[in-house]
Amino acid sequence: MFQGQRGWFCGSVSHDLRQYWVAEGGTISDPRVADFLFSCDASHPDTLRIYQSLDYIEDNATVFHACYLSAVANAEIKNSVALGHFILPPASLQKEIRRKIGSFIWEQDQHFLIEKHFIR
Amino acid sequence: ETDNCSKMLRYRCSGCIAVGKSLNSRNFSKLLHCCPYQCDRHKVIVEAEDRYKSELRKSLICNKKILLTPRRRHQLSSES
Ligand SMILES: [Zn+2]
Numbered sequence: 001m002f003q004g005q006r007g008w009f010c011g012s013v014s015h016d017l018r019q020y021w022v023a024e025g026g027t028i029s030d031p032r033v034a035d036f037l038f039s040c041d042a043s044h045p046d047t048l049r050i051y052q053s054l055d056y057i058e059d060n061a062t063v064f065h066a067c068y069l070s071a072v073a074n075a076e077i078k079n080s081v082a083l084g085h086f087i088l089p090p091a092s093l094q095k096e097i098r099r100k101i102g103s104f105i106w107e108q109d110q111h112f113l114i115e116k117h118f119i120r
Numbered sequence: 121e122t123d124n125c126s127k128m129l130r131y132r133c134s135g136c137i138a139v140g141k142s143l144n145s146r147n148f149s150k151l152l153h154c155c156p157y158q159c160d161r162h163k164v165i166v167e168a169e170d171r172y173k174s175e176l177r178k179s180l181i182c183n184k185k186i187l188l189t190p191r192r193r194h195q196l197s198s199e200s
Contacts, residue, residue: 005144035144057173057180059149083143084135084152084162093168100164 001078002026010039010046013066020069031061038066042091051090063088065106135162 003025009018017038018028031037031050039047047063055061068086075081085105089097098104134155135148143151152158152166 035146037145051172052176057176059153059173060146062145062148064145082136082138084138084148087148087165089165089169090172093172097164097168101161 001072005036006034007036007038008034009066010037010041010044010050012041012044012047013038014040017066017069020073024072037061037063038069039063039088040066042088042094047088048090065104067106133157133159133162135159 001024002021005026006029007021007026008029008031009021021038022028026036031053032055037050039050041047042051042063050056050061050063053061056063064083064086065088068081068083071081071086072078088106094104133152134157135152136159138151149166149169152162155162158166
């Protein structure tokens with residue numbers, strides 16, 4: 001699934017999810033050259049550094065919640081999981097976003113998600 | 121909750137339906153910005169992040185200005 005893709009992982013991401021990434025053919029890389037930026041905590045210093053980078057300001061660095069990987073692992077059709085539902089915005093914005101659109105996908109029950117949204 | 125979900129299914133924007141290998145952290149934001157029919161969810165997230173980015177941009181420019189006030193510039197040139 002992730003053959004040839006480079007991924008950067010914030011210190012907040014569990015070992016299991018990193019392992020899954022590697023098992024699916026992905027490699028682990030530096031944030032500057034990574035194709036994917038994964039985090040489980042927007043206020044972790046590693047992730048804060050991404051939000052303060054020029055790449056982020058210039059729309060070249062979207063951080064995704066690493067539970068995208070567990071959604072992929074649990075999905076019957078692996079590439080049916082929409083990456084776009086796992087955007088992880090800076091922590092200071094989350095409260096306001098939640099007030100407008102409800103809880104984030106990555107805060108909801110995994111099983112429900114996979115059944116309702118991701119199988120197309 | 122159920123209402124929210126059916127709404128999501130009805131108004132899927134490119135940020136919602138795009139799947140596959142070509143999508144990643146480098147191109148996702150541009151894809152969303154180019155999408156003419158952002159769903160409510162993506163619209164709110166994009167607007168919030170855009171605001172955050174523009175504030176950060178402003179503060180970066182401010183810092184540069186502070187760095188380049190005449191006195192500081194003088195110091196910099198005498199240092200080099
Ligand atoms: Zn959308």
